[in-house]
Amino acid sequence: MEIPSKYDPKRVEEHWYAYWSEHDYFSSKPDEREPYTIVIPPPNVTGVLHMGHMLNNTIQDVLIRRARLLGKNACWVPGMDHASIATEAKVVAKLKADGIDKSKLSRDEFLKHAWDWTNEYGGVILQQLKKLGCSCDWDRTKFTMDDDMSASVIKVFVDLYNKGLIYRGYRMVNWDPEAKTTLSDEEVIYEERQGKLYYLSYAIEGSDEKVTIATTRPETILGDTAICINPNDERYRHLRGKKAIVPICDRVIPIIEDEYVDVEFGTGCLKVTPAHDENDKNLGDKHNLEVVDIFNEDATLNSFGLHYEGKDRFVVRKEISKELQEKGYLVKTEQHTNKVGTSERTKAVIEPRLSDQWFLKMENLAKPAIEGVLETKDIKLYPSKFENTYRHWMENIRDWNISRQLWWGQQIPAYYYGDGKEDFVVAETPEEALELAKTKNPNIQLSDLRQDADVLDTWFSSWLWPMSVFGGILEPENEEINYYYPTSDLVTGPDILFFWVARMIMAGYEYRGKRPFENVYLTGLVRDAQRRKMSKSLGNSPDALKLISDFGADGVRVGLLLSSAAGNDLLFDEALCQQGANFANKIWNAFRLVKGWEVADIPQPEAAQKGIEWYKAKFNQTLVEIEDHFSKYRISDALMATYKLVWDDFCSWLLEIVKPEYQKPIDKKTYSEVLGLFEENLKLLHPFMPFLTEEVWQHIAERTPEDALIVAQWPDTKEVDSTLIADFEFASEVISGIRTVRKEKNIPQKDALELFMLNAEGIGSQMDTIILKLGNLSKMEAVDASLEGALTFRVKSNEYFIPISGAIDVEAEIAKITEELNYTKGFLKSVEKKLSNERFVNNAPEKVVAMERKKAADAEAKIETLEKSLASLQ
Numbered sequence: 106m107e108i109p110s111k112y113d114p115k116r117v118e119e120h121w122y123a124y125w126s127e128h129d130y131f132s133s134k135p136d137e138r139e140p141y142t143i144v145i146p147p148p149n150v151t152g153v154l155h156m157g158h159m160l161n162n163t164i165q166d167v168l169i170r171r172a173r174l175l176g177k178n179a180c181w182v183p184g185m186d187h188a189s190i191a192t193e194a195k196v197v198a199k200l201k202a203d204g205i206d207k208s209k210l211s212r213d214e215f216l217k218h219a220w221d222w223t224n225e226y227g228g229v230i231l232q233q234l235k236k237l238g239c240s241c242d243w244d245r246t247k248f249t250m251d252d253d254m255s256a257s258v259i260k261v262f263v264d265l266y267n268k269g270l271i272y273r274g275y276r277m278v279n280w281d282p283e284a285k286t287t288l289s290d291e292e293v294i295y296e297e298r299q300g301k302l303y304y305l306s307y308a309i310e311g312s313d314e315k316v317t318i319a320t321t322r323p324e325t326i327l328g329d330t331a332i333c334i335n336p337n338d339e340r341y342r343h344l345r346g347k348k349a350i351v352p353i354c355d356r357v358i359p360i361i362e363d364e365y366v367d368v369e370f371g372t373g374c375l376k377v378t379p380a381h382d383e384n385d386k387n388l389g390d391k392h393n394l395e396v397v398d399i400f401n402e403d404a405t406l407n408s409f410g411l412h413y414e415g416k417d418r419f420v421v422r423k424e425i426s427k428e429l430q431e432k433g434y435l436v437k438t439e440q441h442t443n444k445v446g447t448s449e450r451t452k453a454v455i456e457p458r459l460s461d462q463w464f465l466k467m468e469n470l471a472k473p474a475i476e477g478v479l480e481t482k483d484i485k486l487y488p489s490k491f492e493n494t495y496r497h498w499m500e501n502i503r504d505w506n507i508s509r510q511l512w513w514g515q516q517i518p519a520y521y522y523g524d525g526k527e528d529f530v531v532a533e534t535p536e537e538a539l540e541l542a543k544t545k546n547p548n549i550q551l552s553d554l555r556q557d558a559d560v561l562d563t564w565f566s567s568w569l570w571p572m573s574v575f576g577g578i579l580e581p582e583n584e585e586i587n588y589y590y591p592t593s594d595l596v597t598g599p600d601i602l603f604f605w606v607a608r609m610i611m612a613g614y615e616y617r618g619k620r621p622f623e624n625v626y627l628t629g630l631v632r633d634a635q636r637r638k639m640s641k642s643l644g645n646s647p648d649a650l651k652l653i654s655d656f657g658a659d660g661v662r663v664g665l666l667l668s669s670a671a672g673n674d675l676l677f678d679e680a681l682c683q684q685g686a687n688f689a690n691k692i693w694n695a696f697r698l699v700k701g702w703e704v705a706d707i708p709q710p711e712a713a714q715k716g717i718e719w720y721k722a723k724f725n726q727t728l729v730e731i732e733d734h735f736s737k738y739r740i741s742d743a744l745m746a747t748y749k750l751v752w753d754d755f756c757s758w759l760l761e762i763v764k765p766e767y768q769k770p771i772d773k774k775t776y777s778e779v780l781g782l783f784e785e786n787l788k789l790l791h792p793f794m795p796f797l798t799e800e801v802w803q804h805i806a807e808r809t810p811e812d813a814l815i816v817a818q819w820p821d822t823k824e825v826d827s828t829l830i831a832d833f834e835f836a837s838e839v840i841s842g843i844r845t846v847r848k849e850k851n852i853p854q855k856d857a858l859e860l861f862m863l864n865a866e867g868i869g870s871q872m873d874t875i876i877l878k879l880g881n882l883s884k885m886e887a888v889d890a891s892l893e894g895a896l897t898f899r900v901k902s903n904e905y906f907i908p909i910s911g912a913i914d915v916e917a918e919i920a921k922i923t924e925e926l927n928y929t930k931g932f933l934k935s936v937e938k939k940l941s942n943e944r945f946v947n948n949a950p951e952k953v954v955a956m957e958r959k960k961a962a963d964a965e966a967k968i969e970t971l972e973k974s975l976a977s978l979q
Contacts, residue, residue: 108700108804112693114657114686117800122235124799128810130173131240133180135588141172142180142592144571144622145241146605147249149188150227151195154649156631156639156665157598158230159237160675163662164628164740165596166239170792171735172593173240174819180589181240182574183231184247187223189514189563190284190450196222196513212512212558219513223250233650238658238795240815247574249566250515257578258515258566259533261616266531270466271507273519273526277383278506280458282404283451286510287462289562290503291603293446293455302441303426304372305434307332310348310357316341317436319371321443322381323429324421327354327410328399331377333388336362338373352434353425354411361392383457396459402510404456418456461526463508463517463559473614474607475499484610484620487738491599491627498603505608507562514560521555522546529557568608571595571621578616586617595622598630626738629674636676652682659794660686666744666793688748689797692790695756696801698764699779705770712878713775715871716762719833720782722826723754729822731789747789755786758837762875780805785820829871835900836872842898843880846907850896857883861892863904897974904970919975926971933964 125131133140143165148158165181172179196219197207207215231246247254265271278287303323306315318332329351334341344360351358365388366375379389380398389396399409406413406421413421429435446455477483479496486492508517520538521529522545530545532538535554542549572578577586591613597606606625613621631639639646652661656679663685668675727750734743763779765771784805791798791814802814847854860882877885888906891897895906896918939945940957 108697110697112657112690112797112800114659114689114796115654118236118238118658118796121796121799122238124813125240125815126243128813130813130815131181132242132244133178135584136178138176138178140180140589140593141169141175141177142182142589143169143594143596144182144574144592145184146595146597146601147184147186147247147567147570148230149191150185150223150248151188151191152185152230154230154233154237156646156649156677157628158234159649159652159661160628160631160665161596161598162234162237162239163665164626165594166237166662166795167666167740167792168594168596169240170795170815171819173815174788174791174817176818179240180242180245182245182247183234183239183241183243184570184574185228185231185249186563186567187248187250187514189509189511189560190281190286190448192219192223193511193513194284194451195226215512236650236653236658238662240795245574249563249570253576253579254566254573255515256533257569257573258561259518260578261569261612262515262518262561262565263531263533265465270470271531272464272466273461273529274464275459275461276464276506277386277457278460278462279446280402280404280456280460281448281451281453282400282402282456283453284448284511285402287458287460287506287508288448288455289506289564292449294449295444295446297442298445300441300443300445302371302439303429304436304438305352305429306436307349307352307376309344309360310350312347316344316349316360316374317372318374318376320376321441322422323426324406324410324413324418325378325381325399326351326376326425327406327413328378328380328397329356329358329376330379330389330395330397331358331392332360333363333366333375333377334360335364335366335368335373337364338366338368340373352429352432354409359392359394361388361394363388363391380459381457386457386459398459400456400458404453462506463519463557463561465505465507465565467502467504467611470611470615471499471502471607474610477610477614477620484622485624487624487626491602494599495602495607499607505562507565508557508559509562510558511560512558514563515566517557517559517561519557521557522549522553564604564608567605568612569616571609571613572616581616590617591620592622594624594626596626596628599627600630602627624738626740631675631677634676634678636674639677647677647679652679656682656686657689657796659689659797662793663688663744663748666741667748668741688752689794691752691756692794692797692801695760696783696804698760699776699783700804702765702776703770704773704776707770707772709772709774710874710878712874713763713772715875716759717775717778717782718826719829719872719875720754720759722829723833724750724782724785724820725823726825726827726830727754728789728820729825732822744793747793751786751790755782761879787814788817788820791815791817832870832872833875836870836876838900839876839903839905840879842900842905843876843882843907846896846898854881857881858907859884861886861888861895861906861908863888863891863906864902891973897970899966899970902966904973922971922975926968926975929964929967929971933961933968936961936964 145165146161169179169181199222200207200218234241262271279290279293281288300321302319302321304317304319305323305326306317308315316332320326332349334344345362347360348357349360350356365384366373377385377388377394379386379394379396388394397409399406400418401407404418405415406418408414410421413425426435447453448455478486479492486495518533519529519531520535520542522542530538530541532541535551535556538554539549539551542554569578571592572586572590575586575589576583577590595606609621613619633639633645637643637645656664661682664682665675665677667684668677668681727746730746731743734746763771763775784802787798787802795815799814802808843858843860846852852858858881860880873885876882891904892906892908895908898905936957940961946954
């Protein structure tokens with residue numbers, strides 16, 4: 106194949122993705138190999154690719170491609186989440202735009218619209234992941250509303266109910282008035298907001314006396330059913346047993362006593378509104394107070410709101426405060442900052458609301474999940490700092506509110522057969538429900554059963570994901586679940602550590618008696634260069650597909666990973682994608698350079714032989730380092746080590762060492778070995794840059810599908826020759842010294858130089874042949890004394906001299922060396938001052954003192970060299 110002069114990411118990406126798909130490299134079936142399994146954190150069916158997905162899925166693809174190269178049976182299961190709240194909101198909005206009101210539709214009619222919408226718009230993100238190079242087993246794609254997935258969810262609900270872990274309760278819940286559904290505690294985001302504290306006066310019945318209470322929500326006074334004082338508060342002791350009158354609605358309410366009231370906060374008097382505050386509800390239960398709910402499901406006021414009926418709560422807040430002021434009830438207002446709960450999905454301010462809901466008891470389910478992560482380390486979190494967050498949440502876990510007042514989702518399998526709240530049975534099918542109901546009332550018909558209208562929380566389906574995608578709930582002993590489960594790694598964001606990760610762990614231990622995965626890699630959040638979280642509203646989130654179009658998928662993958670340290674937030678900058686694209690071009694150009702050499706059957710030069718020996722040692726050293734990074738999920742560090750190996754060691758050093766002279770051929774042995782090393786580099790690079798590496802790999806030689814890079818073999822670690830690496834390190838410093846002299850004195854590279862060495866450490870070294878070639882030296886020998894009139898530099902204890910040939914500006918050279926000499930003397934003085942300080946020497950760590958002593962010794966050696974250079978020029 107002819108090698109194009111420029112790397113064209115678009116052509117390459119389309120070609121190789123189609124090739125990989127055609128040859129089924131992504132598909133996995135149980136066999137005799139060790140499985141390596143990842144289940145994708147299922148993105149919302151409504152989703153499109155954003156920077157968080159890009160990072161998360163790049164990391165998963167790196168891990169899965171590496172596992173493939175390691176010879177494991179790599180299985181990456183893709184899929185989507187039905188996302189009850191988000192999807193239902195989008196369908197309702199579309200219907201509204203089409204002039205259709207959801208409330209006018211039957212459930213079945215609405216669900217038809219929801220499925221039409223899902224089939225039309227859903228799954229876009231999975232197609233977009235292909236552009237990124239994600240090598241998922243697409244034949245395994247699952248959707249949380251697939252028939253078998255829904256059946257798994259229903260089976261688990263019934264099982265947990267029968268175990269006594271699921272119950273129905275009338276509780277104070279988090280109500281989202283926009284989505285018109287309840288939310289679990291974890292779906293509420295608390296934000297600090299500036300508001301007002303309103304001081305209101307309530308008349309005491311049968312007297313002229315008034316009592317003042319402070320509230321942030323004056324609209325809720327219409328639901329007040331008591332005023333509470335602390336029994337130890339001297340100020341209000343005389344109010345015992347009396348009653349107060351609520352402003353505007355004139356409801357007469359009791360004054361109750363409870364130590365719950367904070368004497369120091371506000372006025373020491375508390376209005377009690379049991380329908381709209383959890384703590385007030387607890388007080389109400391304790392003191393048998395009336396419950397007055399003033400809100401409709403959309404947080405407009407109902408008939409208890411009197412003349413404010415039908416108005417939104419925030420509109421009423423403004424209007425009622427004005428009315429309270431006009432009627433003399435408003436004493437004063439103050440600025441007040443408080444935490445306001447908002448819906449994670451709709452951003453609406455949450456209303457505490459009393460409601461009949463379904464709950465799952467969490468305490469016993471949490472115990473094995475706490476033990477598995479924090480005690481036995483059966484599951485490891487990376488970075489481990491998240492263990493503290495996990496512990497705090499798991500040890501303070503509350504029962505999970507699993508019902509949602511929506512239609513899109515798995516409908517709760519509870520069937521009511523009578524008018525009472527407790528007249529229900531729970532079963533997987535209506536037919537089974539009928540059999541159960543008949544034990545209560547033999548005359549019941551199927552038509553008499555009413556299924557609970559609510560659906561289950563989306564997370565109640567996705568907590569089964571690592572099991573249900575392999576049919577492990579419906580068929581607990583099938584071949585796939587026994588082969589692929591537990592899965593290997595989970596890559597996700599720390600923001601769903603509780604929503605999803607912890608719950609999957611609980612479900613895994615409950616239903617398989619095993620962890621669902623071995624390692625959890627928690628990525629950071631993607632932020633912009635100013636540390637702001639990327640979001641559509643801020644307009645700081647780049648278009649993911651445009652980035653791929655501009656920089657190539659490999660460039661974007663490298664850019665994302667270069668800026669992402671494990672568990673820390675990623676400060677994304679497009680310049681990093683440009684760096685990734687530049688790296689791709691560097692590799693491409695290096696490949697074209699090598700393939701452009703003419704090959705001849707001539708002896709191998711010693712420099713090439715030594716260079717190749719050194720690079721093999723360096724490769725092995727880096728491979729050990731990369732393996733260590735992967736074992737600790739330091740994916741960015743693994744990439745950085747690979748990047749430096751390829752860019753610096755291979756391209757900048759090895760190719761220079763082996764490059765034939767201008768218009769001369771390269772020997773066959775060197776050419777073959779360099780191509781072999783190039784192939785080894787491509788294996789290390791493939792997980793990070795799959796498209797470019799496959800393209801180069803296929804150009805190096807004619808390959809059958811069995812020989813494709815995607816299924817090649819990851820290099821084995823070998824013993825590292827550290828002496829060889831140290832010798833080259835020394836030689837590279839000498840070469841850099843020669844190059845610096847050439848640059849400073851404008852001596853062309855084609856002009857050969859002579860090099861003389863004093864001390865001669867490393868003379869006769871195996872690297873001298875490389876120094877001769879890369880330094881373009883005509884002579885290189887040891888001397889017993891300094892050379893007069895030569896330019897000098899030092900490497901460790903060796904002093905090097907390059908005789909001056911041709912005209913140089915001696916005066917300028919003297920001035921330059923004098924300036925450097927004075928600076929070095931000043932530096933030495935400051936170090937000696939530190940070392941003469943007994944307190945520093947006695948108290949500083951041994952390493953620090955040793956470092957300072959080394960600085961002093963190096964400075965003294967440099968001063969000696971500079972003084973000799975100066976003497977030779979004067």
